[in-house]
Amino acid sequence: MGDLTRLTAADLGALIASGEASAVEVTQAHLDRIGKVDESIHAYLHVDTEGALTAAAAVDSARKIGSPLGPLAGVPLALKDVLTQEGIPTTCGSKILEGWRPPYDSTVVRKLRAAGVVILGKANMDEFAMGSSTENSAYGPTRNPWDLDRIPGGSSGGSSAAVAAFTAPLAIGTDTGGSIRQPAAVCGIVGAKPTYGGVSRYGLVAFSSSLDQAGPFARTVLDAALLHEAIAGHDPLDSTSIDAAVPPVVAAARQADVRGMRIGVVRELSGEGYQSGVETRFAEAVELLNSLGAEVVEVSCPNFDYAMAAYYLIAPSEASSNLARFDAMRYGLRVGDDGTAGVEEVMSRTRAAGFGPEVKRRIILGTYALSAGYYDAYYGSAQKVRTLISRDFDAAFAQVDVLVSPTAPTTAFPIGDKVDDPLAMYLQDLCTIPSNLAGNCAMSVPVGLAPEDGLPVGLQIMAPAMADDRLYRVGAALETALRERTGQLLIEGAPPL
Amino acid sequence: MTALVPYEQALEAYEPVIGLEVHVELGTNSKMFCGCPTEFGAEPNTQVCPTCLGLPGSLPVANKKAIESIIRLGLALNCSIAPWCRFARKNYFYPDMPKDFQISQYDEPICVEGYLDVEVEGKTYRIGIERVHLEEDTGKSLHVGGATGRIHGASHSLVDYNRAGIPLVEVVTKPVPGTGALAPEVAKAYVTELRDICKTLGISDVKMEQGSLRCDANVSIAPRGATEWGTRSETKNVNSLRSVERAVRHEISRQAGVLDAGGRVVQETRHFQEDSGTTVSGRSKETAEDYRYFPEPDLVPLAPSADWIEELRAALPELPTARRRRLQGDWDLTDLDMEALINAGALDSVEETVAAGASAEAARKWWLGEIARRANEDGVEVSALPITPADVAAVVALVDAGSLNDKLARQVIEGVLAGEGTPEQVVASRGLAVVSDTGALGTAVDAAIAANEGIAEKIRGGKVQAVGALVGAVMKETRGQADAATVKALILEKLGVSE
Numbered sequence A: 001m002g003d004l005t006r007l008t009a010a011d012l013g014a015l016i017a018s019g020e021a022s023a024v025e026v027t028q029a030h031l032d033r034i035g036k037v038d039e040s041i042h043a044y045l046h047v048d049t050e051g052a053l054t055a056a057a058a059v060d061s062a063r064k065i066g067s068p069l070g071p072l073a074g075v076p077l078a079l080k081d082v083l084t085q086e087g088i089p090t091t092c093g094s095k096i097l098e099g100w101r102p103p104y105d106s107t108v109v110r111k112l113r114a115a116g117v118v119i120l121g122k123a124n125m126d127e128f129a130m131g132s133s134t135e136n137s138a139y140g141p142t143r144n145p146w147d148l149d150r151i152p153g154g155s156s157g158g159s160s161a162a163v164a165a166f167t168a169p170l171a172i173g174t175d176t177g178g179s180i181r182q183p184a185a186v187c188g189i190v191g192a193k194p195t196y197g198g199v200s201r202y203g204l205v206a207f208s209s210s211l212d213q214a215g216p217f218a219r220t221v222l223d224a225a226l227l228h229e230a231i232a233g234h235d236p237l238d239s240t241s242i243d244a245a246v247p248p249v250v251a252a253a254r255q256a257d258v259r260g261m262r263i264g265v266v267r268e269l270s271g272e273g274y275q276s277g278v279e280t281r282f283a284e285a286v287e288l289l290n291s292l293g294a295e296v297v298e299v300s301c302p303n304f305d306y307a308m309a310a311y312y313l314i315a316p317s318e319a320s321s322n323l324a325r326f327d328a329m330r331y332g333l334r335v336g337d338d339g340t341a342g343v344e345e346v347m348s349r350t351r352a353a354g355f356g357p358e359v360k361r362r363i364i365l366g367t368y369a370l371s372a373g374y375y376d377a378y379y380g381s382a383q384k385v386r387t388l389i390s391r392d393f394d395a396a397f398a399q400v401d402v403l404v405s406p407t408a409p410t411t412a413f414p415i416g417d418k419v420d421d422p423l424a425m426y427l428q429d430l431c432t433i434p435s436n437l438a439g440n441c442a443m444s445v446p447v448g449l450a451p452e453d454g455l456p457v458g459l460q461i462m463a464p465a466m467a468d469d470r471l472y473r474v475g476a477a478l479e480t481a482l483r484e485r486t487g488q489l490l491i492e493g494a495p496p497l
Numbered sequence B: 001m002t003a004l005v006p007y008e009q010a011l012e013a014y015e016p017v018i019g020l021e022v023h024v025e026l027g028t029n030s031k032m033f034c035g036c037p038t039e040f041g042a043e044p045n046t047q048v049c050p051t052c053l054g055l056p057g058s059l060p061v062a063n064k065k066a067i068e069s070i071i072r073l074g075l076a077l078n079c080s081i082a083p084w085c086r087f088a089r090k091n092y093f094y095p096d097m098p099k100d101f102q103i104s105q106y107d108e109p110i111c112v113e114g115y116l117d118v119e120v121e122g123k124t125y126r127i128g129i130e131r132v133h134l135e136e137d138t139g140k141s142l143h144v145g146g147a148t149g150r151i152h153g154a155s156h157s158l159v160d161y162n163r164a165g166i167p168l169v170e171v172v173t174k175p176v177p178g179t180g181a182l183a184p185e186v187a188k189a190y191v192t193e194l195r196d197i198c199k200t201l202g203i204s205d206v207k208m209e210q211g212s213l214r215c216d217a218n219v220s221i222a223p224r225g226a227t228e229w230g231t232r233s234e235t236k237n238v239n240s241l242r243s244v245e246r247a248v249r250h251e252i253s254r255q256a257g258v259l260d261a262g263g264r265v266v267q268e269t270r271h272f273q274e275d276s277g278t279t280v281s282g283r284s285k286e287t288a289e290d291y292r293y294f295p296e297p298d299l300v301p302l303a304p305s306a307d308w309i310e311e312l313r314a315a316l317p318e319l320p321t322a323r324r325r326r327l328q329g330d331w332d333l334t335d336l337d338m339e340a341l342i343n344a345g346a347l348d349s350v351e352e353t354v355a356a357g358a359s360a361e362a363a364r365k366w367w368l369g370e371i372a373r374r375a376n377e378d379g380v381e382v383s384a385l386p387i388t389p390a391d392v393a394a395v396v397a398l399v400d401a402g403s404l405n406d407k408l409a410r411q412v413i414e415g416v417l418a419g420e421g422t423p424e425q426v427v428a429s430r431g432l433a434v435v436s437d438t439g440a441l442g443t444a445v446d447a448a449i450a451a452n453e454g455i456a457e458k459i460r461g462g463k464v465q466a467v468g469a470l471v472g473a474v475m476k477e478t479r480g481q482a483d484a485a486t487v488k489a490l491i492l493e494k495l496g497v498s499e
Helices: A009-018 A023-041 A049-064 A107-114 A157-164 A181-187 A221-231 A249-255 A276-291 A302-325 A343-354 A357-369 A376-399 A422-429 A433-438 A468-486 B007-013 B064-076 B180-201 B241-260 B306-314 B320-331 B335-343 B347-355 B360-378 B389-400 B406-417 B423-430 B438-451 B453-460 B464-477 B484-495
Strands: A044-047 A076-080 A118-123 A170-174 A190-193 A214-218 A262-266 A295-299 A402-406 A441-449 A456-463 B014-025 B088-091 B101-104 B111-120 B123-136 B140-144 B156-160 B167-173 B213-223 B233-238 B268-273 B278-284
Touching (some): A009 A023, A009 A221, A044 A157, A049 A118, A076 A157, A170 A221, A181 A190, A181 A441, A181 A456, A190 A468, A221 A468, A249 A468, A276 A468, A302 A357, A376 A402, A376 A433, A402 A468, A441 A468, B007 B014, B007 B180, B014 B241, B064 B306, B123 B180, B180 B213, B213 B241, B233 B278, B347 B360, B360 B389, B360 B406, B389 B423, B406 B423, B438 B484, B453 B464, B464 B484
Parallel strands (some): A076 A170, A262 A402
Antiparallel strands (some): A190 A441, A402 A456, A441 A456, B014 B167, B088 B101
């Protein structure tokens, strides 16, 4: 049957449903590949061999007794280590949660199980999803399968690298400021941030509650749509979850047609700071969309210039509160409990030892921004900017169906390049942050390699809230046209590991 | 420590201002933000889930019943109900707070600007309600190994999270000036009234001893005639209605002592000591803690529709004030009688006794007399005594039927209180029926006349008022079981004298 790990999720699902391949076979093939290549990639923090094979065997048994199988039944997946899975270590890439095994499943995991998806293990990430390179993981960095000396993006770098290294056809990431889209872009795969409230956050360890959103990684737009559909939908356990039908993302991915659509290029997301090869490939892709029958116009979103500043007040503020619970009292790391230290000292010592520098930086920033006397100037102003950015989107979407921009200003940079320069690191999220602030949806699709470094470039598509299907329509059209040109997906041309 | 100034003396020099913050645990079946049960007294940490334990990844979902309850309370307290408001996070580190923040409300409470009228000594005081908001309760810490049960000196602490996440309503008054010497009574009357409203609405069991109603009393005093109010203290741990009154009274005396000695009152939290009736300093609030409040991003804003609010308003039950007015009219009581009944906490009992068939007059007499005396001796509410309105109604019926006289009825009530059974059982076991058999009485009367011939002679001679002595002798002989009027008539008849 050839190498099962090279197949798309849709194809694997079809083979398993028809009995041409067993879920156990498919799972074993991926476990074998993890064993072979993950030492050099380090996409996984924990591989649940036994659990994965058990889940796969259950899918095979269900098929044998004639139970109907969903399109992803038996398809393996890497789960970002920020989502709880009962009994499986969940670290969020942090020492402070080392050894913690959650007693409950996140809603995403519950839905994956219901769809018969096989969870291979937990994917590496920047500590508490704070970062753009996965270098902030307390368990060591993940490497980009295109170039092992480069970053796979972040914070969901383990997820993107697993999919790009063919150790999983699918992965779940989370996106607070671009943490699905930027890793997808720099790894040459597809990643989508659903509309805020489209996928339940129950069991997603919060970084910034009003921005966090889980979403799919895949090597094709259709695979991403299948995964999106499997995890989306209203959840009574998350009061910010939207009580409405899931947008028809799979149908849109199959439609793959942009004729008659109006596409807006965001003027503010280009120019200084953007790598030339990124701009070249982006411009070509926009040309391509135009040639496929979309009308392309330039759109201005003037307040996007303030998005970064607003984000770095809102996200750390919420994080400073969300991360307070890691206090050594109930679970996770406990340092300094030597019988003489008081409770505050144990809390303090544990947090000093358990959090990495970027997490501490943001906790301090957020604590400051929420302090009495500063609240209005910082958190309050940031919320106003947030409103203005939403209005920019509203005005833009009154003219166009979707907006496009480069996903990230640069291709994957070398590991270690920006670790001492947090501001340079933060710029990676320049294009992706506005959609988190507005709560709408966005996707990154690969559009080629930058001529100067031969590394993948991503194009970002942004659509209004609950119009996630438009992302898939545009993304699939672009993917199809590009594949017709080169004869393969971009990721299929990645150097062998 | 500065000496206390006697209360009356303190009031001559100073004018108090009081303020009350009352926490009421709602009696919802499930917690505020998760589905865990709320029963009191369960094994520690058995009524918990990822959400109320604040486990990573868990999320809160607001309890609609709790929101309904607080809106009903707000309406009963004449508040405006916010058409849109949010929960907020109050951030501080403490082991009994699973998330190290409490979900509460900050600058957008759901109920604002209300009032509650209370009556004290015939005068009505309008207590302004600043806000009524909803929050989650914390867990309960047990500090082990220290002498005081406080964290200081303890070797370790245990935390029970069963209470964490129980819906808590906080009712905050505006500062209440102008109560003068009656400040303690007004404070007590307010908490009582608030408790009764919660009970009437059925939103809480409001048991102060179990902590389902907790009160913080804020007190400040300023020299009479001063234009500014003094610095306030906030007394916590006020666990009974009586303690509310005592705590306010003590704080007035204490603060007067501080000011008289030339000191200044410190803005601080104090703890009420039940045994001594005094307050002791807790943590100082001079450097206000910064709770870094911000809107809770995990919850959507509360936006109760106007229709829903009106529906709830229309369905409110008769509130205590209206009920008292109705009962006072029905029972034809003076204001003072009514106040005595309320102060004795006997309103419900009397109403139920009347409902069980007794006259209002008789019901009031027993509850305010024998039973209230006993409650007072035991330091409990009349309703806590082991006698029911049905028991009292049964006693009244026996008196009305002539089977018991007052003296015997008192003995019956004593028997019921002593756990000897129902009134009927006590009558039977103690043999307390009135002796109305004139044959048996005749023998006793004859004996009394024979033993007191001198007195009998006086009566025959026209000194009818001397008959009391003979009646007494007969009553003694019959151990009080005779009907005094019958005895008197029988004696006069035997002596051939008419009244």
